[in-house]
Amino acid sequence: MDSIVTTEDTIAAIASAINIGKGGVAIIRVSGKDSINSCKKIVQTKSKYAWQSHRVFHGFIQENKQNKFIDEVLILVMKSPNSFTGEDVVELHCHGGIILVNKVLKILLSNSRVRLANPGEFSQRAFLNGKIDLTQAESINQLINASNIRSAELAFSGVQGEIKKKIEDIKNDLIQVLCEIEARVDFEEDFTDFDYIKYLKNIKKVKEKIKLLIENSERNSYIHNGISIALIGKTNVGKSSLLNLLAKKEKAIVTNIPGTTRDVIEVNLTINDIPMKIIDTAGIRETHEQIESIGIKKSFGKIKESDFIIYIYSLEEGFNEEDKKIIKEIPKEKLISIVGNKKDLINSKNINSNDLKNTIFMSIKNNDGEGLLIDTIIKKCGLKQLENINIFINERHLKNLSACLSNLDDTDEIVQNRLPFDLLSIELRDGIKNLSKITGQELTEELLDNIFSKFCIGK
Ligand SMILES: Nc1nc2c(ncn2[C@@H]2O[C@H](COP(=O)(O)OP(=O)(O)OP(=O)(O)O)[C@@H](O)[C@H]2O)c(=O)[nH]1
Ligand SMILES: [Mg+2]
Structure with missing residues (x-):
């Protein structure tokens, strides 16, 4: 199945619903082999649990090369294969709203090894890595909607x-x-x-x-x-x-x-x-x-x-x-x-x-x-x-x-x-x-595109 879609890239997107003035927390999800390294570059932490799998730890987001913190976050690392996508996943739990979380995402995406996820791409990877079947992926989308x-x-x-x-x-x-x-x-x-x-x-x-x-x-x-x-x-x-x-x-x-x-x-x-x-x-x-x-x-x-x-x-x-x-x-x-x-x-x-x-x-x-x-x-x-x-x-x-x-x-x-x-x-x-x-055991690229393009970004 790897031949159908390549999952080489590390992807990132805002995974929570965002709105001005709504929601105390906004979550950025990063998935792929560079997810931990790319986050390490923008996070300052003194936590003893830092970057351990399935541990929540505290840190600050630092704007590239400047000594300025722009947000205080909780970080959750889930190492492959024990994550939703089956890849290394990092979740950054930022403050809610739109402005800051977008800024954090922008800083993260300034790393050339990370790109913005396509609609449904996290679920697509979960499917391609055998974590869920197609009906489960579709049901996730249905649940959200x-x-x-x-x-x-x-x-x-x-x-x-x-x-x-x-x-x-x-x-x-x-x-x-x-x-x-x-x-x-x-x-x-x-x-x-x-x-x-x-x-x-x-x-x-x-x-x-x-x-x-x-x-x-x-x-x-x-x-x-x-x-x-x-x-x-x-x-x-x-x-x-x-x-x-x-x-x-x-x-x-x-x-x-x-x-x-x-x-x-x-x-x-x-x-x-x-x-x-x-x-x-x-x-x-x-x-x-x-x-x-x-x-x-x-x-x-x-x-x-x-x-x-x-x-x-x-x-x-x-x-x-x-x-x-x-x-x-x-x-x-x-x-x-x-x-x-x-x-x-x-x-x-x-x-x-x-x-x-x-x-x-x-x-x-x-x-x-x-x-x-x-x-x-x-x-x-x-x-x-x-x-x-x-x-x-x-x-x-x-x-x-x-x-x-x-x-x-x-x-x-x-x-x-x-x-x-x-x-x-x-x-x-x-x-x-x-x-x-x-x-999804019988699969075509067209079918894949068709299903996951209906998802929203971050899912
Ligand atoms: N006595 C009585 N009058 C009713 C009853 N139901 C509705 N009416 C009255 O009948 C009149 C018309 O009611 P509407 O609900 O506007 O009727 P409609 O079918 O939407 O009418 P159009 O929008 O003109 O097509 C109003 O004066 C209502 O108060 C009822 O059960 N008993
Ligand atoms: Mg009427």
């Missing part, structure tokens, strides 16, 4: 190797099947009846494991990216009131004038630990008013873009032809629920039970029905099942898992037509290769 606690928990289980474990488990199943097939390819004369039933049973089990991961991945992107839910309906039915109720804040203007909301209003919320984007839209009606027309066009756009829709109508007015016309524009699988609002204005006996089976009757104004609506959202979005998800499968994993599944599907035909074993062996090998791409 997690926007909610569920997403962070899933990312952390990936950092701990849970994705790798699952993929290796499936791969081992396939290797076992392959071994049996290969033995037959080599000693075909000894070959008695091949147990096709057992073969198909084994492959079916493997396929089920893969399918489960694929199914979960569709839902776990909700955890990471959130679910977008658009509130759609005619004017004055209570869409903005519902947004405010869910947000527990006056996010949108509510009036009794039809056509109050003219533009899209998006609010990010966390409901049951799941990030949700609730989208209030302009009420849909025939209008010649230019601004309102643009708003209504956007409402239809949101029907297309959002993951799910809640359709709202007024019970006072009743569900009528116009509502039917708008609902026709909503794909069935996206419609979480129909809300009949303003229950307080009607006698409940007047609700036409024919009306709509999956209607939730609410009085948004009186905060009546919110719990039921949230339960329905959770159920309809498959969020209950999310509780069983313990790893995050990303697009890249998904692509390779699907490719492996299609290799296994192809073997069905070979078995059915009793085609030669070596064909079976080729497909199984390809399937295993596709799994190896996930963990």
Whole structure:
């Protein structure tokens, strides 16, 4: 693997998040064979623990050749191979903020043996030196970018190797099947009846494991990216009131004038630990008013873009032809629920039970029905099942898992037509290769660049 990327250089970067006025400590990370020497040149220390591995010691940063200290730091040396990258690593714990830490980095980089790290280069080195596999590297990035606690928990289980474990488990199943097939390819004369039933049973089990991961991945992107839910309906039915109720804040203007909301209003919320984007839209009606027309066009756009829709109508007015016309524009699988609002204005006996089976009757104004609506959202979005998800499968994993599944599907035909074993062996090998791409045992330079360039500098 060394041929793919050279890790000869010593690299340095600020590894902590930096902001003016924020953070008491900022960390510069240096990795590579010159890391200790290059730091020795800029650090003055009297500590008895100085430059020992896995010891924290105290020192001052000295501006080159001048007898001036510019920062007081703690220094942590981690000698190869017992470091994150597997190389010699030094961390300089400087004072926080931006100005000083950048100055320290600049002094360090004035040494020609040290250069600024590329995005993700520390993680890339950790991967190339066998400290982590590709899924762990990706999970580190996901963890850093997690926007909610569920997403962070899933990312952390990936950092701990849970994705790798699952993929290796499936791969081992396939290797076992392959071994049996290969033995037959080599000693075909000894070959008695091949147990096709057992073969198909084994492959079916493997396929089920893969399918489960694929199914979960569709839902776990909700955890990471959130679910977008658009509130759609005619004017004055209570869409903005519902947004405010869910947000527990006056996010949108509510009036009794039809056509109050003219533009899209998006609010990010966390409901049951799941990030949700609730989208209030302009009420849909025939209008010649230019601004309102643009708003209504956007409402239809949101029907297309959002993951799910809640359709709202007024019970006072009743569900009528116009509502039917708008609902026709909503794909069935996206419609979480129909809300009949303003229950307080009607006698409940007047609700036409024919009306709509999956209607939730609410009085948004009186905060009546919110719990039921949230339960329905959770159920309809498959969020209950999310509780069983313990790893995050990303697009890249998904692509390779699907490719492996299609290799296994192809073997069905070979078995059915009793085609030669070596064909079976080729497909199984390809399937295993596709799994190896996930963990990074099958690697190309392009893949490496692609993954690590998405990281930020210092990771
Ligand atoms: N009686 C009653 N009035 C409600 C209820 N929910 C909303 N309203 C009132 O209905 C009117 C319209 O509410 P909005 O939330 O602005 O309705 P909207 O669907 O956003 O309307 P547009 O932005 O015009 O499309 C306001 O006067 C609300 O106070 C309810 O449950 N009961
Ligand atoms: Mg509104």
